[in-house]
Amino acid sequence: MAEVVEVLVPGGKATAGPPLGPSLGPLGINVKAVVDEINKKTATFNGMQVPVKIEVDAKKNFTISVGIPPxxxxxxxxxxxxxxxxxxxxxxxxxxxxxxxxxxxxxxxxxxxxxxxxxxxxxxxxxxxxxxxxxxxxxxxxxxxxxxxxxxxxxxxx
The missing domain is CATH 1.10.10.250 (Ribosomal protein L11/L12, C-terminal domain)
Structure with a gap:
């Protein structure tokens, strides 16, 4: 069963600190790889809070979907x-x-x-x-x- 983490991150400037690190750490995935992927996908929303959804499956693979800012x-x-x-x-x-x-x-x-x-x-x-x-x-x-x-x-x- 997939674990889902939903957070608001600054576009193109997410870090391994809160809210991502504490949410992703217990799932046993490479937090830096997730942060890098999020920053790549949210770069066009620089300076805005962007909703991001991270799904982690049983094999520790993750998929990231980026929403539209408020x-x-x-x-x-x-x-x-x-x-x-x-x-x-x-x-x-x-x-x-x-x-x-x-x-x-x-x-x-x-x-x-x-x-x-x-x-x-x-x-x-x-x-x-x-x-x-x-x-x-x-x-x-x-x-x-x-x-x-x-x-x-x-x-x-x-």
Whole structure:
């Protein structure tokens, strides 16, 4: 029976320390080999927390599957900000291009509650509301209203 370890690691910068080392050590596998493989697979998500799943079978073989970082981490990267606003309705933390919201929605679509791109983009823009991030220079709530009114349908509905 396979053992499964699920952790959040910094993209491209995982180490044998916590949370990986203590979780993998008792399984009797080469922790350094696992860490090297994780770093290779998560290098494109540098600076973001990435969900990683490690499966170890009875013969001590391991397989690594890398998830998509949380929506907030993707928004921070695309908007080039360190963190969201402490006062989202008062202070603006950054600006996210609408095209980036569509890209993030496409990346996350499989794991979202939405079945369509339009609703997935609404989820991403909704996250911008709580982070204090504008979308194309407009308040995220206004962009949500525009999406609902169909102003972005040429981009979102295929």
């Amino acid at each position: 929506t907030t981490a993707l928004i921070k990267k695309e908007a080039n900000i360190e963190k969201g606003s402490a006062e989202p309705n008062v202070k603006v933390a950054g600006n996210l291009p609408f095209e980036a919201a569509v890209r993030i929605a496409n990346m996350k679509l499989e794991g979202m509650l939405s079945y369509e791109l339009k609703t997935a983009v609404r989820e991403v823009v909704g996250t911008c509301v709580s982070m204090g991030v504008t979308v194309d220079g407009k308040r995220a709530k206004d962009v949500l209203a525009d999406i609902a009114a169909g102003k972005y349908d040429s981009v979102l509905v295929k």
